[in-house]
Amino acid sequence: MKKIILTIALGAFLFGTTFSQKSNIPLIGSKAPSFTAETTNGTLTFPDDYGKKWKVLFSHPQDFTPVCSSELSELAYMQQDFVKLGAQIAIISTDDVAKHKLWKTWLEGLDYKGHGAQKIDFAIIDDHTHFASKEYGMLHEPTSTNKDIRGVFIIDPNNVVRSINFYPMQVGRNMQEIERILVALQTADKEMVCTPANWEKGDDVIIPHYPYTNSELAANPELKDDFYNVGGYIWFKKEKK
Numbered sequence: 686m687k688k689i690i691l692t693i694a695l696g697a698f699l700f701g702t703t704f705s706q707k708s709n710i711p712l713i714g715s716k717a718p719s720f721t722a723e724t725t726n727g728t729l730t731f732p733d734d735y736g737k738k739w740k741v742l743f744s745h746p747q748d749f750t751p752v753c754s755s756e757l758s759e760l761a762y763m764q765q766d767f768v769k770l771g772a773q774i775a776i777i778s779t780d781d782v783a784k785h786k787l788w789k790t791w792l793e794g795l796d797y798k799g800h801g802a803q804k805i806d807f808a809i810i811d812d813h814t815h816f817a818s819k820e821y822g823m824l825h826e827p828t829s830t831n832k833d834i835r836g837v838f839i840i841d842p843n844n845v846v847r848s849i850n851f852y853p854m855q856v857g858r859n860m861q862e863i864e865r866i867l868v869a870l871q872t873a874d875k876e877m878v879c880t881p882a883n884w885e886k887g888d889d890v891i892i893p894h895y896p897y898t899n900s901e902l903a904a905n906p907e908l909k910d911d912f913y914n915v916g917g918y919i920w921f922k923k924e925k926k
């Protein structure tokens with residue numbers, strides 16, 4: 686009897702640790718979780734299959750819902766901007782691929798806000814099992830146990846998570862803001878700088894260390910063509926226009 690109880694307890698423990706999947710948010714700086722799923726573009730292992738591109742992963746609560754449909758329409762309209770930035774968009778919605786395909790066809794026939802019919806090139810990922818959503822912490826259980834909130838993960842070419850945004854189901858995302866974060870990260874990496882509040886592409890950037898003392902700046906007036914500071918320690922580098 687004792688042996689049977691022990692076997693059941695051990696089995697339950699192993700089942701629990703092996704098969705129960707916790708919903709964890711991968712943190713900025715951590716490796717992006719990998720998963721394989723069916724999509725509207727075939728089988729995808731994310732993020733690996735996108736190689737050295739930047740990846741932007743969006744989660745959605747449900748297919749054929751108004752806010753989600755507006756977001757996918759805007760993304761379809763902007764998708765070439767992301768391609769030009771070397772980035773690949775991917776969409777998770779907590780529905781299956783058969784429904785995704787119907788939704789995609791319907792969206793491609795829509796003239797949203799006068800943009801005309803837009804083809805959707807990016808993959809819409811089947812996540813009716815919630816596996817990928819849990820890997821990325823996109824199921825926020827106090828809100829819903831079976832529908833994702835609106836999550837955005839920006840993942841760099843080395844598959845490291847670089848930015849995380851979460852939005853409530855009721856609020857459609859500002860896709861220009863997502864593009865702005867991507868450009869800011871690419872600028873930060875390329876120029877080893879930071880970007881100030883409300884920065885837009887082409888604006889001056891912040892240097893995260895003091896490049897010069899005020900006396901060096903005074904002794905070398907030509908430096909003022911490239912650098913200035915605000916309040917003594919907020920050093921800016923002028924971006925070439």
Ligand code: BEZ
Binds near residue numbers: 751753
């Ligand atoms: C929507 O996309 O319209 C939506 C989805 C889930 C909850 C609320 C709105």
